Amino acid sequence: MVSTASASFDSQRLNAIKERIRNGEHRQHRRASAPDVLAEVGAAGLSWPRRAARLVRRMCEAEEPVIGPDERIVFTRTTPEVPPVYLADEWQRVTAGRTIHELGPVNNICADWGMVLSQGLLGRKRVARQTRARLAGDPAAQEFLDGAIETIDAVMDLAGRYRAAAARAGRHDLAEILARVPAHPPRTFHEALQALRLLHAVLWLGGHYQAGLGRFDQYLWPYLAADLTGGRLTRASAEELVAEFFLSLNKDSDLYPGVQQGDNGQTLMLGGVRRDGSDGVNELTRIALRAALFTEMIDPKINLRMSPRTDLSLLCLASELTRQGLGFPQYSNDEVVIPALAAHGYDLEDARDYCVAACWEFIIPGKGMEVVNIGAVSLPGAVDRGIREGLARGDDFNGILARTAVDIRRQVGDLTERYSRLLLPPAPYHSVLMDGCLERGRDLSGGLRYNNFGIHGACAANAADALAAVKRTVFEERSVEPRELIAALDANFDGHEPLRGRLLQQAPKVGNDPEADAFLSGLFDMFAEACEATQDNGRGGRVRPGCGSAMYYLWLAQGQPGDSTPPIGATADGRVRGDFFSANLAPSPQAQVRGPLSVLQAFSRIDYSRVYNGGPITMELADASFSDPEALAKCATLVRIFAQLGCQQLQLNALNAQKLRDAKRHPERHRNLIVRVWGWSGYFCELEPAYQDHVIARCEHRL
């Protein structure tokens, strides 16, 4: 079935736009040089907050309006580079002794787009002015608010130049929209999407990244509902606008920073309950899913909130999207996520309003300055050290478990200690888009309502399998001598093939044996306990344990440039040095499992009331599984079972091994082939070979 056949609008115009974006035609408008902000702010000796505001202003000013002849939602970035605001040695000085997260700028949080749209930038400016008058004696507040106003004016000026360019091009429809937004609240759904496009794009211009779109079908629904009722739009014309908006998000993917291209965090959340707890699914939920079916590109990354009661027809529509193979949508179970957030300091109404950060981490739009990925705890590393030390010193099995727990605490402690010295650069424009920054006269970087950290608990299945194998072979059957096991691991199983075979074939594995499943949930209990030991992360927040692996399934196994210690060697689950670990929550790549029900049951045993930073169960299905309507409905039912079992998050990937292998050999034939990598989807042919190989291996071990 060809997905584009499902578009309910005349898709000729958008197919042309899609083709142009895929061919990169919009890149012809990019200019080589970035504005020299450094010279200006250095000569004026500006403070960091003022430098940050000036950067946004000069970047907006440097943009040359581009009005595509057939575009109804405009903005095409023309300044690819974000220039620095400090010289390298100045940067060293201002950040001395502090921990800088990733590239530095505030990232991986979500704005309160609904609030900004409803107030308009002029409304935000009024708030800033009122606070400025109220806090007349507070110089830090004055400086912050002056900077915030500078950025607001810069965005309105950019919109004004787009309006003028549209008028010159004879596009009075666009000019009229741009005369209204983003300064004023939108009057229509179309105006709201145009405002969102500009407001969101400027975040990236200012150096922020992994900027998500939040609960799209919630904050935009009032605008669409009014247009549908008023007869200004039909469902088909609304779907066309949403599809065009989605396409526009793909123009600049190549400019966004990430571990691999595609890892850009342009997530979008659909479905779920409203702040009052009532069902939030509406017509826009379905329109957005259908628009994503049409778009077939890596952005936005579609997430769907659901529960055991979610309508099967909605899950069938979502499964059609899964069938496309892009790895969308990722599902989150409201019934598990909301109570866990509410139990950890989130107001119940805010907890009900959650969306996800770049990959899967649960965050509250507009309300958090959380750093949800300060690093990963290597669970295979903790277990490996526990086994080696414990066997060397003649421990019983409980001794090995105790050592593992100590190692996990040490890893959490190291990460938390490092991030207690976190320094976030001022973020005046991002502050405009959040709740409470302008209102309190305080920059976002200083903190907001929620200030937690998150840590990934990576590669749990291999770690649990290693524990299960040692317990079974060394302590119960006594068929393996401790010294023999250590020697085999040190030799990477060279000359120990029969032992490796026993560990692989006969020891219990997560996904096919309740004992191994129990070790997995036990490891997460240890991890949760270690995180709970931190009462204050240095920013008034806690440390949230999660169960995603991100790129660590590869980094921990094969190392990466700059590692201070060598990667883990062979492990007691029978894995040889260099082999991938399991990605996110999945059985280890070597384990033979009976199927998806056993996998869901295994991971349903994790105590998600304590492990609440997110991290999906990741399953691969052959794309042919979705071939007829009955099978599609069964896939939708599988998603419902995921929720019925009390699991937290799910990625379902439809893969075709033959196609992937062909794409590796002949990238030119598959340039639009999109695959889920860890918490995001990217173009297969743009991934490095190691990541391509992992996707192919996952597919060959599919359920």
Add this chain to the structure above:
Amino acid sequence: MSHGIVFDIREFALHDGPGIRTTVFLKGCPLRCSWCHNPEGQSGQPQEIGAGSHRRIVGRRYEAADLAALLNRQAPILAANNGGITFSGGEPLLQAQFIAEVIEGLNGLPVLLDTSGYSSEAQFRLVAAKCQMVFFDVKLIDAEAHRRFTGADNAPILANLRRLGEMEVPFVVRVPLVPGVTDTRTNLSAIAGAVHRLPGLVRVDLLRYNRAAGGKYASFGMPFRPGFDESAEVNLDPEPFTALGIEVRIPGDEPGRRINA
């Protein structure tokens, strides 16, 4: 308490019956269909395949109570989603007593029997009477052709088919479409004639021939000699059935789906 030999257990089997189902594949088959996709189902004994650390045994012995307990771990999920357990093979009726005991231990889960129909009357009645649905393969009506392509007489199969019609168990007739062998208009018309008056017939499924059929033979040290032109187009015309008012389905292709029972 009896035991049985199982060569695979697959959850979320999409084309083995209604709802969310787990399929148990029993090892051993009295037929030798030349197009068989599951050569590991033919011998009734466990077999060793692979080498080195990849060496593994195909075929595992279960006590009936243990297999029932394993399946019961997921009984609530299967029951809540209109599913159940499917027994397939191989030919499950070669282990009829074992299956009957497993079914007794199943906490009332709906059971589907997926059979070639080749068994004694007693074995057939023992299991079919405990099932909520039967998938019954009918391959060839012509006795000589049946012997040539499956190595077995089809008289017991057709007798069990008639018995099934009298048992008030709803059933689906499944026809593997093998190019030039089973997909001929003559054969399909004969099958339609044999089944269309049987009470309990729900529909006929026409199963496309899967060209990956020979893929597994090498691992088992067996030659694959299909004895027909694998690349020929399959005749998917359902007219011989629809003309008699029989509902026909052609399930979507799925790699690895088994066709022979």
